[in-house]
Amino acid sequence: MKREKSRPWRRVVALSGGVGGARLLHGLSRALPEGALTAVVNTGDDFEHWGLHIAPDLDTVMYTLADLAPFDGGERGWGLAVESFEALAMMRRYGAEDWFSHGDRDLATHLARTRALRAGGSLTDVTARLAGALGVRTRILPMSDAPCPTLVETDRGTLPFQQWFVRHRCPPVRAIRFDGAAPPTAHVLRALDEAELVVIGPSNPYVSIDPILRLSGVREAVARRPVVAVSPLVGGKAVKGPLAEMIPLLAGEPPSTAALGRHYRGLLGGLVVERGDEAGLPLPALATSTVMRSRDDSRRLAGELLDFAATLP
Amino acid sequence: MKREKSRPWRRVVALSGGVGGARLLHGLSRALPEGALTAVVNTGDDFEHWGLHIAPDLDTVMYTLADLAPFDGGERGWGLAVESFEALAMMRRYGAEDWFSHGDRDLATHLARTRALRAGGSLTDVTARLAGALGVRTRILPMSDAPCPTLVETDRGTLPFQQWFVRHRCPPVRAIRFDGAAPPTAHVLRALDEAELVVIGPSNPYVSIDPILRLSGVREAVARRPVVAVSPLVGGKAVKGPLAEMIPLLAGEPPSTAALGRHYRGLLGGLVVERGDEAGLPLPALATSTVMRSRDDSRRLAGELLDFAATLP
Numbered sequence: 001m002k003r004e005k006s007r008p009w010r011r012v013v014a015l016s017g018g019v020g021g022a023r024l025l026h027g028l029s030r031a032l033p034e035g036a037l038t039a040v041v042n043t044g045d046d047f048e049h050w051g052l053h054i055a056p057d058l059d060t061v062m063y064t065l066a067d068l069a070p071f072d073g074g075e076r077g078w079g080l081a082v083e084s085f086e087a088l089a090m091m092r093r094y095g096a097e098d099w100f101s102h103g104d105r106d107l108a109t110h111l112a113r114t115r116a117l118r119a120g121g122s123l124t125d126v127t128a129r130l131a132g133a134l135g136v137r138t139r140i141l142p143m144s145d146a147p148c149p150t151l152v153e154t155d156r157g158t159l160p161f162q163q164w165f166v167r168h169r170c171p172p173v174r175a176i177r178f179d180g181a182a183p184p185t186a187h188v189l190r191a192l193d194e195a196e197l198v199v200i201g202p203s204n205p206y207v208s209i210d211p212i213l214r215l216s217g218v219r220e221a222v223a224r225r226p227v228v229a230v231s232p233l234v235g236g237k238a239v240k241g242p243l244a245e246m247i248p249l250l251a252g253e254p255p256s257t258a259a260l261g262r263h264y265r266g267l268l269g270g271l272v273v274e275r276g277d278e279a280g281l282p283l284p285a286l287a288t289s290t291v292m293r294s295r296d297d298s299r300r301l302a303g304e305l306l307d308f309a310a311t312l313p
Numbered sequence: 314m315k316r317e318k319s320r321p322w323r324r325v326v327a328l329s330g331g332v333g334g335a336r337l338l339h340g341l342s343r344a345l346p347e348g349a350l351t352a353v354v355n356t357g358d359d360f361e362h363w364g365l366h367i368a369p370d371l372d373t374v375m376y377t378l379a380d381l382a383p384f385d386g387g388e389r390g391w392g393l394a395v396e397s398f399e400a401l402a403m404m405r406r407y408g409a410e411d412w413f414s415h416g417d418r419d420l421a422t423h424l425a426r427t428r429a430l431r432a433g434g435s436l437t438d439v440t441a442r443l444a445g446a447l448g449v450r451t452r453i454l455p456m457s458d459a460p461c462p463t464l465v466e467t468d469r470g471t472l473p474f475q476q477w478f479v480r481h482r483c484p485p486v487r488a489i490r491f492d493g494a495a496p497p498t499a500h501v502l503r504a505l506d507e508a509e510l511v512v513i514g515p516s517n518p519y520v521s522i523d524p525i526l527r528l529s530g531v532r533e534a535v536a537r538r539p540v541v542a543v544s545p546l547v548g549g550k551a552v553k554g555p556l557a558e559m560i561p562l563l564a565g566e567p568p569s570t571a572a573l574g575r576h577y578r579g580l581l582g583g584l585v586v587e588r589g590d591e592a593g594l595p596l597p598a599l600a601t602s603t604v605m606r607s608r609d610d611s612r613r614l615a616g617e618l619l620d621f622a623a624t625l626p
Binding site: 050051052083087089090091104108109111112118129 | 408
């Protein structure tokens with residue numbers, strides 16, 4: 001896509017799961033002109049809890065872009081940096097399920113979203129309203145307005161994503177299944193059609209990115225655009241989450257960026273990987289430092305990614 | 314009802330609104346043998362807010378009996394003594410209505426109640442479950458399992474109770490109206506039928522007690538039992554709330570315990586009033602200190618009330 005570095009990107013779409021994708025989005029939002037970036041976010045993890053509509057990846061993306069997420073470390077990667085858990089403690093007294101830790105401020109997001117959805121708003125509209133209220137200027141699009149749950153098949157049976165991920169702490173996976181035939185939103189398809197570049201964030205390909213790609217028409221729309229992915233692996237280990245354990249089970253090979261490249265075959269124009277992980281990749285790669293521990297890390301990585309994308313054919 | 318002081322009461326029903334009634338209930342629960350007291354609580358104030366079922370008087374009674382309410386003063390009379398307001402602050406950012414101040418722990422009560430009601434539980438069952446979880450041993454009965462909203466007619470139009478009381482801070486009242494024809498629960502009618510004594514707490518007669526009495530069959534059931542009320546007035550002023558302003562508007566006479574006695578005419582066997590407020594009462598009265606600023610105040614008042622009731626014919 002040979003592009004002068006000095007010419008700014010005007011339309012970039014980034015596919016994202018939770019923390020890793022959200023941090024890359026933060027960097028991209030600073031590296032790109034205002035209005036250029038659209039985030040398309042996995043909602044396969046969405047679920048109902050305490051009678052509320054929870055959208056974990058949308059929340060992580062929104063909080064991160066609003067500079068409310070715990071970016072620079074600390075013990076929690078998810079949720080809000082400043083948070084308390086008084087409602088949760090009281091819910092425990094009432095015997096409510098407490099395996100999903102709602103913070104008090106986070107709870108307000110779930111309440112506000114649930115009310116707005118019950119009042120008839122689409123998830124796309126409600127997300128725009130909540131993110132706008134928090135001062136986010138990047139457009140955040142849920143992949144779909146309809147429920148499209150990701151199901152994880154394990155020895156313990158088939159679990160909805162959050163049950164598998166949070167409640168049961170990622171027991172070994174036999175297969176990933178996607179329930180129903182929900183369509184992507186028209187906003188998502190239009191954004192992809194208009195994109196000069198699609199970025200696949202350093203999210204888990206099986207449970208964060210595939211849920212987006214599997215929606216009717218999305219993979220084809222992505223494949224028509226220049227695509228660069230950022231690897232979520234560093235030296236064969238996942239920066240966060242159970243990806244390294246999932247690759248052998250689902251792809252039948254050791255975890256590596258080469259395996260990741262094969263997973264996305266037919267889609268990628270280039271792959272951004274950790275320095276040292278570029279060996280044996282069958283496609284153009286940028287080897288750099290990919291771990292985003294700070295806003296500056298993510299800004300630098302985003303800039304390098306955009307420059308790399310501009311050099312691709 | 315001539316009763317030896319040494320013989321314990323076995324079945325006492327107390328009608329209650331919010332703070333005043335709840336504090337008397339606390340005293341009665343300590344003065345009576347375990348299992349003897351049943352609270353019948355006004356639900357005319359119940360409303361939906363943030364998509365949650367809020368029952369202000371049930372909550373005040375439950376928190377007070379669970380020793381979680383701010384009993385001994387402080388700036389708040391309602392809610393939980395130890396409370397934070399993080400979710401509320403976040404809801405403000407989302408532009409949610411914030412005239413009703415949900416605390417974070419209080420919010421858990423609303424969430425737990427709302428979920429249990431949506432799952433098909435009756436308000437009676439749900440109240441028993443929540444109160445039980447907080448260690449309350451007194452039986453708390455909502456007056457009805459169906460919505461029976463109290464409406465306040467004012468110069469600004471007809472307002473649901475909480476809108477009038479909290480949001481608009483009690484503009485002058487033209488009339489009180491009760492919506493619909495909800496029945497009391499069978500539990501309430503049975504408790505009244507079996508009661509050796511009915512206590513009317515020091516709650517606002519128009520908007521806390523009348524909503525209970527107006528339910529089909531309740532006034533008649535109460536009238537068949539010995540009844541003692543505690544006046545919510547001290548020297549013609551209300552201990553809390555807008556009662557003193559309401560009496561001239563609704564009864565056409567100055568606020569006084571005599572006016573209160575006339576309001577409950579046909580029901581009362583005796584009235585407990587503040588010392589000095591007993592003049593001109595047309596029924597047996599106990600003059601004592603009625604303001605409950607502490608658990609000891611309420612325990613003493615409850616004991617005096619029970620002894621007084623035992624002397625009534």
